[in-house]
Amino acid sequence: MNKNIKLGEINTLKINRASEPGLYLISQDETEVLLPNVYIKQGMSLGQEIEVFIYTDSEDRLVATTLTPKAMINEIQYLEVVDTAKFGAFVDIGLPKDILVPINKQKSTFKVGEKRLVKIIEDEKSHRLIGTEKFIKNFNRNTKNFKRNDEVNIIIYQKTPLGFKVVINEEYEGMIFHSEIFTKVNIGDKKVAYIKTVREDGKLDLSLQKIGEEKSLDDVNKVIDVLKNNNNILNVTSKSDAENIINLFGMSKKRFKAVLNTLVTTNQVHIEDNSIRLHH
Known part of the structure; x- marks a missing residue:
């Protein structure tokens, strides 16, 4: 206790x-x-x-x-703005009392009904729980203990021309490049990801899929499951449009080709003119 x-x-x-x-x-x-x-x-x-x-x-x-809030102290969560005032805005944390995000803790003006990515902290003066959007500068840059393919928990917080910036395990900063994303993602999504590169600046590059051989069996099973859900046949081959492959299987065209070769070699799938069929 x-x-x-x-x-x-x-x-x-x-x-x-x-x-x-x-x-x-x-x-x-x-x-x-x-x-x-x-x-x-x-x-x-x-x-x-x-x-x-x-x-x-x-x-x-x-x-x-006895209620469990949407976020506890030092946690980051996508929270809905429920009220605004001259001194700040209030976000719904799942308790009878909403949490204040003071004006000086906001990156831009809050509007009722929108959702913002907020970290819950203790205000040093009042000792109340408050929210802040300005947690970016406090990211932990000591990432040397991370290894390639380590599994982490992420929150997606910003879209950029290169990809999506994410918060990793509540305290590190990372990036998932658009080329690594084969499923729909939104700001505020919480997902499991895998370390791809530990950069010298303390930032981390990520993938939403395991890297290398570790993920091959998962991907094989994914293709088989999609086929089973479509009466064991699909009008798709390794020559199909990359976007169509991503939408169907959540993987890149290159990865799909490798998985399809495995399925053909192990006699689990038969390739026809413009389709693939699952063997019974």
């Missing part, structure tokens, strides 16, 4: 006492925090340890909830 109550995180706290507004939870250092009645679940009892998320109420008091 945590010794101290940690803002913006899931805490494991003990139910200490009941009161009119709710249950008071206590940490090991005997700090108390209220779990309002609205979050009390059947079966909760004094002395029981429960997991709660800690944030602050409208009067800046610590408060607990």
